[in-house]
Amino acid sequence: MAAAAPAGGAARRSRRALRGQPAPAGGAAPAAGLPGGRRRLDPPAPARCARDRRAQARRRAARELAGRDRRGGPTAGGLGRRRAHHDALRRAGRRPGRRGGGVIDRLEDLVGGVWSHFDHVDGRLLLVALVFHVANHVLRSVAWRNVLAGAHPGRRVPLLGVASAYAIGVALNAVVPGRGGDAAKLAIVRSRIEGSRAATIASTMAVIMLFDLVAATLLVLVVGLTGSVPFVPHVPLAGAPGWMAAHVPIAVAGVLALTALVALAVRVLRGRVRGLLAQARQGGAILRSPARYVTQVALVQAGAWTCRIAVVFLLLRAFGLHATVPTAALVMVLCGASTLIPLTPGGAGTQQVMLAYALGQAAGAAVVLSFSVGMQAGITLINAALGLAAAMVAFRTLRPVTAVRAGLGLARARA
Structure with missing residues (x-):
């Protein structure tokens, strides 16, 4: 998998030496059976090094974020906050639930308080x-x-x-x-x-x-x-007179109907x-x-x-x-x-x-x-x-x- 080219020949020879591959004789043509055009598309060595550094930085940032999520720190994401909340519930002897867990937790607290008395x-x-x-x-x-x-x-x-x-x-x-x-x-x-x-x-x-x-x-x-x-x-009865006045005809009609039914x-x-x-x-x-x-x-x-x-x-x-x-x-x-x-x-x-x-x-x-x-x-x-x-x-x-x-x-x- 080697290709000889005038530019960057020393860098390619050093990489082949690290990989344990022999250098081609004379540096003329690619080895038989290998796609020679693939190596000619590789970026220069300084550009590849910069790309590797960016990839390493992204992986390092991802590891740090995962660590913060596991710890549940102040800068943790949603996963970390949920994990920290669940850990707190387990330490309190309660079970982390799904959506609506707040209501379930309050009910559990009320039942536990009732039984404790x-x-x-x-x-x-x-x-x-x-x-x-x-x-x-x-x-x-x-x-x-x-x-x-x-x-x-x-x-x-x-x-x-x-x-x-x-x-x-x-x-x-x-x-x-x-x-x-x-x-x-x-x-x-x-x-x-x-x-x-x-x-x-x-x-x-x-x-x-x-x-x-x-x-x-x-x-x-x-x-x-x-x-x-x-x-x-205290039972508020401020609106009782108005309510009663509005329903007096209905009440009177009901009483009259009941009286007539009983009389019959x-x-x-x-x-x-x-x-x-x-x-x-x-x-x-x-x-x-x-x-x-x-x-x-x-x-x-x-x-x-x-x-x-x-x-x-x-x-x-x-x-x-x-x-x-x-x-x-x-x-x-x-x-x-x-x-x-x-x-x-x-x-x-x-x-x-x-x-x-x-x-x-x-x-x-x-x-x-x-x-x-x-x-x-x-x-x-x-x-x-x-x-x-x-x-x-x-x-x-x-x-x-x-x-x-x-x-x-x-x-x-x-x-």
């Missing part, structure tokens, strides 16, 4: 709260039994049967949407009271709910007017409606005896509400939140309000949003969420255990599966 919960306060929760079940069962006894004079109303029905219904309400546990309560109590009617039992349940509604309203008014809870959120139904089903109204009126018989209602129902339900407030107070203390009686009362009312519209079993999700909004100024989001999730999960598990035990007692069996099947069969038969 469960390590500092006081178990002794949880045990005391469990006692108050069971006492609330017993007192509410006693109050309902007294209302049922007033609606069915001269008939035996067993307290154990009513308490079992109440526990089973509460357990089902925690896992079944649409408050399906109330139908189970009605069916089980109807099977325990001879000659009872569904409308009468439903009206007795309404009597119990009437006290709950009045008590919750009074608690909210007292807390709001006295300012006992300084972090109660009463006229068509007059005889049957009269019977249902008579049965419902029988369910509220205890309301016509104010002294008996106060002593046998109202005071007992007030004791049950006291136990519920005590449960929330102890749970707040157990999770390290600011615990006062007004705060516990407000939290209890919000938890009850989350189940008024039965979109999810036990108001799951709705309860967390309401508590995070109400207590967000008093504690961090992770603390409030851990308290809400822990309280709802714990109460649901306890209610499920009480409901299962009540079903085993009510149907006289030691097999939980048999008790559950018997309860479901009774509910279907009485529906």
